Amino acid sequence: MTTAFPSTPDVSIVVPIYNEVENLPDLVERIAHAMSAQPLSFELLAVDDGSRDGSADKLRELAATRPWLRPVFLARNYGQSSALQAGFDRVRGRYVVTLDADLQNEPDDIPLLLARLETDPGVDMVSGWRKDRQDAELSRKLPSRIANRIISRTTGVYLHDYGCALKAYRRPIIDRIRLYGELHRFIPSLAKDVGARITEVPVRHHARTRGVSNYGIDRTFRVILDLILIVFFMRYRQRPLHAFGGLGLWLAAPGGLILTWLLVQKLLGESIGGRPLLLAGVMLVLMGVQMIAAGLIGELLMRVYHEAGGAAQFHAQEYVPANRPERAEPGVLVAQDAIDKVA
Structure with missing residues (x-):
């Protein structure tokens, strides 16, 4: 399928790929078919994350006759978060869509998500919900349900399905977040942290028919560790003293x-030198002082970071009424990413 390639597409679709050579031709064609059914122009950023099965060669072959297909090749396997970020760094559309390459997500659902963004200005991110999951393994379904509930309660972003890769965003949200490690699982939480208004819509889900799943039960433990990071990041990133100092x-x-009680006992003439309680009191005080010191160091680092022109501390929108002479396009919110300088 050959189409005119717009210089600035409306939609950028980002797909991380790792050893999916068997799925790529069908994936590309189904995305093209889905996007042809709606009016928005698009580009497909296929990010090969160091595949060893010939996926890179297949992408080159497919891109030769499809100007809207933009392959991106990572030097080695860095992980899904890095692959997504490599795609996010190159998007040009005003909307960004993500999905997996294993065809368990349904490409024909992409217009459904885009239509929600187009018709509802109060939504910045639409997350897919695999309401009827087709995973055969209970080892994937049960941990996923437990993880969704734990993540929702701890982050305050209540979604049925954090693990669904099919999501759509307004471009400013993508520009404000950075992915590293394995934070791709927590994109809704990161999006909320930069001011995104999030909704969820049911989407279709298919069982894997080709290729091998890259997920295992061991990722449950990594999710727990990453969740601790996300909670700290969302609540205490700009006030580390409240976290460490509070503890x-x-x-x-x-x-x-x-120690005060033992001092009173000592003044009354009792021996306290061999009591385990003395050691416990000293250790608690020392650990408490160390935690408070760590919080103070964190505050100093945050001050240096923001005074040096680090990332924005907040994101704001300024509304200019339509009757203002400086208004270029009436009735639109002007986005402003601001840095709150520390005096």
Whole structure:
């Protein structure tokens, strides 16, 4: 299928790929078919994450006759988060769509997500919900359900399906977030942290018919560790003293009470030198002081970071009424990413 390639497409579709050579021809054709059914122009950023099965060669072959297909090749296998970020760094559309390459996501559902963004200005991100999952393995379904509930409760972003790769975003949201490690699982939480308004729509899901799944039960433990990072990032990134200092006070306070009580006992003439409680009190106070010191160091680092022109501390939109003479396009919010300088 050959189409005119727009210089600035409306939609950028980002697909991370790792050893999916058998699925690529069908994937590309189905995405093209889905996008031809709606009026928005598009580009497909297929990011090969160091595949070893010939996926890179297949992408080159497919791109030769499809000007809207833009293959991106990573030097080695860096992981899904890095592959997505490599695609996000190159998007040009005002909407960004992500999905997996294993064809378990349904490309024909992409227009459904885009239509929601087009018709609802109060939504910045549409997340797919695999309401009727076709995974055969209970080892994938059960941990996924548990993880969705835990992540929703701890981050405050209530979704049925964090693991669904099929999502659509307004471009400013993608421009504000950075992925590293394995944070791709928590994109809704990161999006909320930069001000995104999120909704969820049911999408279709298919069982894998070709290729081998790259997921295992071991990722459950990695999710728990990443969740701790996300909660800290969302709540205490700009105030680390509240995290470390709060924990330090909880440790130092009982330690101080223990030592005070032992001091009274000592003044009354009792021997306290061999009592385990003395060691416990000293350890609690020392750990508390160390945690508070860590919080202060974190605050100093944040101050240096923002004064040096680091990432924006907040994102805002300025509304200019239609009757203003400086208004170029009436009735549109003007996005402004601002850095709050520390005095």
